[in-house]
Amino acid sequence: MEPTTGLILRRITQTDLSVSAHKLATLILDGIAWKDGYNGLPRGTAAFTLSSLAAKMGVSRQYLSVLLSELETSELKLEREKSNGKFAPWLFRFAAFDDGEQTHDLVSDGDDTSLSREESNKTIFTGQINIDGCSNVFRTCWAELIKAAKSALPCWNVDTQVIWERFLAFNRARGNSKVPAGFLLGFMRRWRTSLGEATRPPALPAPQPVQEPRERELHEQIKAAPSSNRQFHASDLCRVIGQAAYDARIVAVIRQFGCPRFTATLAVHGRAVLAGEISR
Known part of the structure; x- marks a missing residue:
């Protein structure tokens, strides 16, 4: 009987091979021409360079040779030849499906729809x-x-x-x-x-940081005076209480909250706004 994609695929799945060899056999099967002259190939053959096969497999050329040897000695009887010169691709075929081979044991019964039929140069699953x-x-x-x-x-x-x-x-x-x-x-x-999107788990909302009472107090003071006006706030407050008192307040906030000087400065401005010493 004429080999088909489904017939060869079934034999591949039934053959005792490593996982990588199974993948390589499937890649070669995918490139087989089922019509004489299709892509310039004889019927039942696939053409690949070793470098392209190695790239598709994601393996080195050395390991690819090991996998090819495994397929050649398996029941699939993979054969390869290079008849068109040094730089031509290799031609691959599964000799286990030659006309002389008995393949009737691979034919499924009427209820098995995993085989395929050939129509022109296309393989159609029935x-x-x-x-x-x-x-x-x-x-x-x-x-x-x-x-x-x-x-x-x-x-x-x-x-x-x-x-x-x-x-x-x-x-x-x-x-x-x-x-x-x-x-x-x-x-x-x-x-x-x-x-792609359906299989991704829904993104969890980012947990809101829990503020300590002291952090919350400092934050409320900073919010009272917009930071974009900090230069005006500093000038106004220094004019009201003097530079020395202004610097002393900043140092006091740093000691109280253990925060950087810039943060302490904004808090001092906020306190002054809340106290009515300067405008917002």
């Missing part, structure tokens, strides 16, 4: 998802699909059950009881933009 069905994703056929597909998507670090619950809630809120299977993959691809 079937329907019942929104009012099982709330536990691990009792459905979608758990392995989500787990494998999310490794290359924005929701790569989100729990599979959480993705499923959000998907169900998203559709229930819109009155959908049954949706095409492709909606699930689209929902996962748009995870950041569709859920």
Whole structure:
């Protein structure tokens, strides 16, 4: 039978691989051409440079080689070749899905909608998802699909059950009881933009600092005289009580409250306004 994205994806999820190797296999699968000549590639192959693969994976070239070796020796039988010169990209293909390979054991029954079909050069997920069905994703056929597909998507670090619950809630809120299977993959691809603000916990109001009685008293004195007029207040108060008395009041406030001189100056002005010695 002809291999499809769903068929290969199922084999990837069933193969015993490391988490990083699963992600790499999914990335390669995403780049496979399903029509001869599409992007200039033979059918069933994907083209990547090793540097671009390493960048997509977020790993070093050395570790990428380890992951490629793991896929090559696995049941997926990844093959790669470079036939177009030194600077050409590598061509990747999963040899486990050659025509001679027996893949009938990977075909799902009629109730399994996780496979896909090919239409022209596009891969389309077929079937329907019942929104009012099982709330536990691990009792459905979608758990392995989500787990494998999310490794290359924005929701790569989100729990599979959480993705499923959000998907169900998203559709229930819109009155959908049954949706095409492709909606699930689209929902996962748009995870950041569709859920970015909704998944953030509401911001807690900043706690108001509790003022001690002495701080409150000092603050009330400062409020009595606007700080923008402090130069006029200083001049008026010095004219009334003299410079020496003015300085003495500032020192007294500093000793009483243990505050900086500037704060004490504003408090002295406020006291004078409250006492009627100067105008506000």
